[in-house]
């Protein structure tokens with residue numbers, strides 16, 4: 001009977017059960033690993049052999065064959081060291097096989113038998129609970145991360161020797177104890193809204209965007225405060241629920257990018273990649289696909305400053321994820337889907353010199369140069385932007401005034417109230433914000449009265465808006481009504497939503 005130990009692979013963002021089977025075979029003293037292992041897994045043999053030497057038991061003298069099943073799941077990295085070592089010790093009759101029946105075991109071994117940090121523990125622990133295992137043995141540094149999954153015993157393992165004595169029953173390891181937070185804290189942004197002078201209409205647009213998860217584009221001359229305004233956005237974003245935080249943490253966990261001081265990502269991400277970013281860096285990719293910036297921005301903000309500089313090809317790849325709120329990457333080995341429900345916030349100058357339309361400084365660009373610049377943004381991309389606002393230069397009197405505006409905290413409270421209304425309305429739907437609604441939800445929740453219908457009809461004709469724009473305006477009106485605490489969308493709400501629509505040229 002081969003020894004069987006349960007372990008876990010990560011495929012995309014999901015943990016997949018892997019069985020490590022160890023059996024003796026003909027010959028003397030060698031180890032064969034089969035079942036689609038990558039090079040790092042093959043190297044496990046040497047680490048396992050060295051690590052077992054630290055336990056005061058003789059290494060089995062027979063040759064061993066280790067099979068990682070299912071064979072069609074690629075096993076990456078060194079996470080199978082520990083289950084392999086345990087399997088070998090079971091084969092040698094040193095650990096009872098019943099000791100590992102209801103456990104998942106994951107971890108990389110050092111040559112001295114200590115256990116190293118392993119990425120991706122959160123999806124692995126989630127898999128262990130889903131499949132009904134009692135517990136999971138993890139590297140001690142990763143115990144807090146695995147313990148984010150409730151109702152699962154997490155055993156922090158420091159060394160192979162510790163696990164050996166635990167499994168023989170001589171010296172049990174105490175499970176990791178952690179009280180999970182019920183509510184997450186709000187974040188303090190770099191700049192508080194109250195410090196930003198003037199630009200009241202832009203702040204209002206940011207509030208609407210944050211309240212309904214709407215995409216937004218700011219257009220204005222250099223130094224008007226676009227970057228400053230965007231960077232203040234995290235301060236007014238609604239706090240995440242624990243489930244949202246776990247979703248986000250999963251992505252950072254598999255990329256090994258969790259902050260060292262806390263296992264849970266507590267704040268909505270704010271990602272601001274530079275415009276030189278590659279296609280794969282932005283949406284994800286690689287031979288074994290990895291999430292890109294749009295997934296790192298999941299449930300948060302993707303800020304693309306100097307929007308036209310990103311290059312048309314890079315921006316075009318955003319079209320599908322903006323629509324689907326997820327990105328699918330296909331490879332010969334199969335396709336993987338990563339979540340990418342982010343709020344796109346973009347900033348740009350109206351022309352290469354930056355002063356087109358400025359009342360003070362004259363623009364030095366030729367008409368052709370302006371057109372060329374604006375054409376870098378394709379129609380289909382702009383059609384996915386719910387809110388467009390111009391950010392004019394701040395008047396001197398406003399800039400030098402001592403009057404402080406409304407603090408971010410007060411705005412965030414309104415945003416959170418509006419989100420709560422949306423969550424209740426969309427209960428039962430996988431979506432929770434107006435900006436994410438699909439057509440039948442828009443039809444159900446965004447009806448207009450006769451007066452508003454007339455206004456909409458005129459506006460659509462005058463502004464030349466597309467069918468997508470019609471839905472966009474309805475969703476936006478719903479958010480504006482929610483911010484006002486209104487049951488029905490009224491003409492004032494619709495009128496404000498129409499103000500955020502483009503008028504001809506940018």
Ligand SMILES: Nc1ncnc2c1ncn2[C@@H]1O[C@H](COP(=O)(O)OP(=O)(O)OP(=O)(O)O)[C@@H](O)[C@H]1O
Pocket residue numbers: 195196197198199220221222223224225226227228229347348349394399
């Ligand atoms: N409304 C404002 N209130 C207070 N300070 C401001 C405001 N607008 C701009 N500033 C000041 O000007 C600096 C430059 O602003 P910011 O970088 O946001 O401009 P920008 O619109 O992004 O310009 P560019 O188009 O060149 O990127 C800010 O760091 C801030 O110090």
Ligand SMILES: [Mg+2]
Pocket residue numbers: 226227228305347
């Ligand atoms: Mg800027």
